[in-house]
Amino acid sequence: MNRTSLERFCRNLDWNLLYTFLIIVEEKGVTKAAKRLLLTQPAITNALKRLENQFDCVLIDRNAGEFSLTKAGQLLYEECLEIYSGVSRIAAVLKDVREDVTGHVSIATATHAESPVIDAAFVRFHKTHPKATLSIKVATSGDVVTQVKRKTASCGIGLTTARQPGLTYEIIYRERFALYCGRLSPLFGRDDIRKEELAHEPYVTFPTDEPGGEMSEFAMARNKLGIEHSPVGRSYHLEELRRLIEIGVGVGPFPVHVARPYVEAKRLWRVTDFADLPIYDIALITNSKTRHNAAEAAFIEILRDEIKKVSLEDRSYLN
Numbered sequence: 001m002n003r004t005s006l007e008r009f010c011r012n013l014d015w016n017l018l019y020t021f022l023i024i025v026e027e028k029g030v031t032k033a034a035k036r037l038l039l040t041q042p043a044i045t046n047a048l049k050r051l052e053n054q055f056d057c058v059l060i061d062r063n064a065g066e067f068s069l070t071k072a073g074q075l076l077y078e079e080c081l082e083i084y085s086g087v088s089r090i091a092a093v094l095k096d097v098r099e100d101v102t103g104h105v106s107i108a109t110a111t112h113a114e115s116p117v118i119d120a121a122f123v124r125f126h127k128t129h130p131k132a133t134l135s136i137k138v139a140t141s142g143d144v145v146t147q148v149k150r151k152t153a154s155c156g157i158g159l160t161t162a163r164q165p166g167l168t169y170e171i172i173y174r175e176r177f178a179l180y181c182g183r184l185s186p187l188f189g190r191d192d193i194r195k196e197e198l199a200h201e202p203y204v205t206f207p208t209d210e211p212g213g214e215m216s217e218f219a220m221a222r223n224k225l226g227i228e229h230s231p232v233g234r235s236y237h238l239e240e241l242r243r244l245i246e247i248g249v250g251v252g253p254f255p256v257h258v259a260r261p262y263v264e265a266k267r268l269w270r271v272t273d274f275a276d277l278p279i280y281d282i283a284l285i286t287n288s289k290t291r292h293n294a295a296e297a298a299f300i301e302i303l304r305d306e307i308k309k310v311s312l313e314d315r316s317y318l319n
Contacts, residue, residue: 086291
């Protein structure tokens with residue numbers, strides 16, 4: 001396509017059709033998209049047909065038993081995400097030109113990301129830029145990576161096991177996990193726990209503690225300990241998992257440094273040593289293709305600076 005044809009295409013393209021298509025995909029159907037956009041179903045169907053005519057290709061497979069995109073539809077959806085993320089950030093970017101740092105920072109983080117380095121960055125950011133705001137959304141490390149890649153999060157904090165090309169990973173700290181039980185468990189307070197006993201205990205864990213999951217290494221380690229049966233409880237949130245362990249629903253994994261005060265308070269008991277249990281890296285995850293507003297850029301720079309202040313050994317939890 002030559003320059004003249006390309007300019008004509010961009011001038012004639014109805015951007016609202018792209019947004020409508022994005023909503024159709026997100027809602028997985030025309031009917032739900034119509035409800036979300038407060039339009040009639042025929043209007044949404046007509047918009048989809050116009051878009052397909054403009055690109056001269058089928059975007060949604062009408063013959064599939066359930067909602068399914070064609071290859072062209074999937075490619076267009078990914079481009080629509082890029083366009084939407086760019087358009088949605090225009091107001092924030094222009095606002096930063098006129099004002100001091102007053103933008104918003106959206107941080108996607110794994111549930112167990114706890115470190116003085118991160119805390120110091122939050123405190124410093126707030127004191128340095130009191131007019132700026134931030135929000136913290138807890139998600140799996142895989143979802144953290146997805147949000148950063150799609151530019152719906154300013155940055156992410158999560159496990160490096162979910163790496164994707166095109167993103168930058170800067171290790172904040174390293175941590176160990178161990179298995180713990182609560183006071184109601186028959187294993188509580190014991191240093192003579194046999195592998196056979198542990199293998200028969202009910203098990204609770206993260207949904208990602210499975211083959212192919214973000215914590216697949218831990219899944220392999222617990223299998224070596226004989227814990228191969230299906231978990232009786234799961235939670236993405238660390239506090240809810242701790243609750244299940246503490247009240248005796250089952251034995252489960254927990255970051256050693258986060259568990260320490262609960263162990264000291266005799267609310268949790270570590271039932272395994274460190275042997276054969278994996279070490280995980282928690283990293284700052286950024287996307288160089290994201291056009292950050294002033295607040296986002298400032299927070300990322302502050303966190304990077306706090307990371308550099310402390311050696312990896314001193315900001316990790318391996319003992």
